[in-house]
Amino acid sequence: MKLTATFRIALRALKRNKMRSILTMLGIIIGVAAVIAMVGVGNGAKAQVEAQIATLGKNMILVFAGSMTSGGAKGGYGAAGTMKVEDAVSILREVPGVTLVSPEIRSGAQLAAGNQNWFTTILGESPDYFEMREWEFTDGSSFTEQDTRSANKVGVIGKTTAQQIFGDDDPVGQIVRVKNVPFKITGVLKSKGFSLGGADQDDVFIVPYTTAMKRLTGATILRGIDVQAASDDIMSRVQDQISELLRQRHNIRAGHDDDFMVRGQQDIAEMATAQSKTMTVLLGAIASVSLIVGGIGIMNIMLVSVTERTREIGIRMAVGAHGRDILSQFLIEAVTLSSLGGIIGILLGVSSTYILKLLSKICDMLHIHNDALAAIAYGPTLISPTIVVISFVFSAAVGVFFGFYPAKKAAALDPIDALRYE
Amino acid sequence: MQPVISLESIWKIYQSGDVEVTAVRDVSLTVMPGEFIAIMGASGSGKSTMMNTLGCLDRPTRGRYLLDGVDVSGLDRDKLADLRNQKIGFIFQGFNLLSRTSALENVELPMMYGGHRLPAKELRARAMKALELVGLAKRFDHTPNRLSGGQQQRVAIARALVNRPAMLLADEPTGNLDSRTSIEIMDAFQTLNEQGITIAMVTHEPDIARYTKRNVVMRDGVIVSDIQVKDRFNAKEEMRRLDGELQAAKLVK
Secondary structure, eight states, X not given: OOXXXXXXXXXXXXXXXXXHHHHHHHHHHHHHHHHHHHHHHHHHHHHHHHHHHHTTOSXXXXXXXXXXXXXXXXXOTTTTOOOOHHHHHHHHHHSTTEEEEEEEEEEEEEEEETTEEEEEEEEEEXXXXXXXXXXXXXXXXXXXXXXXXXXXXXXXXXXXXXXXXXXXXXXXXXXXXXXXXXXXXXXXEOOOOBOTTSOBTTSEEEEEHHHIIIIIIOOOOOSEEEEEESOGGGHHXXXXXXXXXXXXXXXXXXXXXXXXXEEEHHHHHHHHHHHHHHHXXXXXXXHHHHHHHHHHHHHHHHHHHHHHTHHHHHHHHHTTOOHHHHHHHHHHHHHHHHHHHHHHHHHHHHHHHHHHHHHHHHHHHTTOOOHHHHHHHHSOOOOOHHHHHHHHHHHHHHHHHHHHHHHHHHHTOOHHHHHHOO | OOOSEEEEEEEEXXXXXXXXXXXXXXXXXXXXXXXXXXXXXXTTSSHHHHHHHHTTSSOOSEEEEEETTEEOTTOOHHHHHHHHHHHEEEEXXXXXXXXXXXXXXXXXXXXXXXXXXXXXXXXXXXXXXXXXXXXXXXXXXXXXXXXXXXXXXXHHHHHHHTTOOSEEEEESTTTTSOHHHHHHXXXXXXXXXXXXXXXXXXXXXXXXXXXXXXXXXXXXXXXXXXXXXXXXXXXXXXXXXXXXHHHHXXXXX
16 A cells, blocks of 8 residues: 555544544653753753853863861861962973963952952962963953063953942053052953853952962962863873872872862863753653653554454455555554654744743843743753754654554454454 | 356364354355355354355365465465455445545545555546446545445445456345345346346345345355246336335325
């Protein structure tokens, strides 16, 4: 029998029981819509995290000073006090593939200018820091190598800090006081937005690390070292070599713990995306369960259909239908049912993602604050063609899988019994 | 001439639990082309089993069945289906049309199977021609529920004819019809038979059997009589007689 004719018969059979067909499809519709919507939102959140990680810079390796335990009290990161500027210098000099380093000092302090003041994070960095993080200036420029060498009282201001202290005025060339030390502002940084931890990366005042040591912290201990590797594929080797070098420099014997931590950008990205990945997998699993339940619904209704149409099967067999003609008729009917459900589900899933986005935006506007909602509202929703194709194929496969048993049952009927069936 | 039906010592034994039931025992029968035969008998006489065997719906336990020269005995399910498709036109007591499907599409059904692969236009033309033969061309788009019992049975006859089979096989074709419509159907059969179509009909009504040319009576699984019908009914005359009687009844009133 021709496939098109079989398909036509299947469609007609479904049209005859419209209500029943729609209810049967509902399981698949909900399943597929859930898959599309959830994976879409999940992917959106993941893309957002990835975008945030990209604000770190390119091929960045972060070396944190580790903790030290003294008398049972664990000191927290940086407490070891073993990370020195010399470590940064030797990393740049001795580890091949390292292009730039910046020793980092971090503290918090009150900034004041005129009658305005603001508490912000003070970072001590080298001028290379801005290149490493691909951080551009909206006004002015970075402090120089010379400023670092001479520990000049200069600094670069983040966008948030600039707005708090200077409002709409141009901060470049102005003086801010930090712990009563006057600093001349050489540049204003472009906005980088929020970090993964949710901190405002623009709420910052960056000075040469030498100046930070001398004027602000009064110590020579670094909080960490930012390192840039030449390319993506040498990251793990560079990380290992940095570890090895630092262990050697800090005289750590074999079997003892590191007093520092080396994290590549990939590691950070992986950690950050792990959660959203788990979420996506979980949501996908729940959606798959509903697809399977939908499939069982199809199987159920196909079994009913086979029983109802026993006489029809008998007639078809009497006039010459082979078992496989009957099999394909019912199988195509099941697959049509499930893939039609799949298509409707895809449309519903795509539109519901946008509705979800709209709702979250409305909630946000009404000041109902929730991080998850905000992520959905402003994160990109990614409906990848892959997931659309996968869900369609999967829904069709559900039809084949769950339609096979009823179709097989129909095909195995004895024509005499089928014709006599009341 | 080669017989359409040739049964050689057919046995059919059913296994019903531990008991063996012999439905047909050692039956031989030959039907030549152009014959119009009625197989008669009370229920349990084995005529249904004969019907299923002749219709290639069931295989005999023992013996040989040649349908239009083809030995049916050794064929599998699919081969039997093809044989039914090509050599036999079925007409059932309950019409057995597909509901909610137009008369035309019901007639097209046998051409959908058996690897005919005709273009849709040709299917339609052949189905229309078959409907014309039974005088229902005008109602080609009616679904069975909009047709009378007689019309439904005529659609079924058109469906049986559409693949130009070697014989028509009718199973109590008038069982669900009133006497007037029964005569109509017999008229259709006689007309087709005059055109040379072989018809085998199973019935338990002696009146209906008298429209055929040959009566085979079965009892307890064996043929007890096989005679040519002498005073054969002519459907057209019977119809006229029936109309006359009706007219007379009206006058008496």
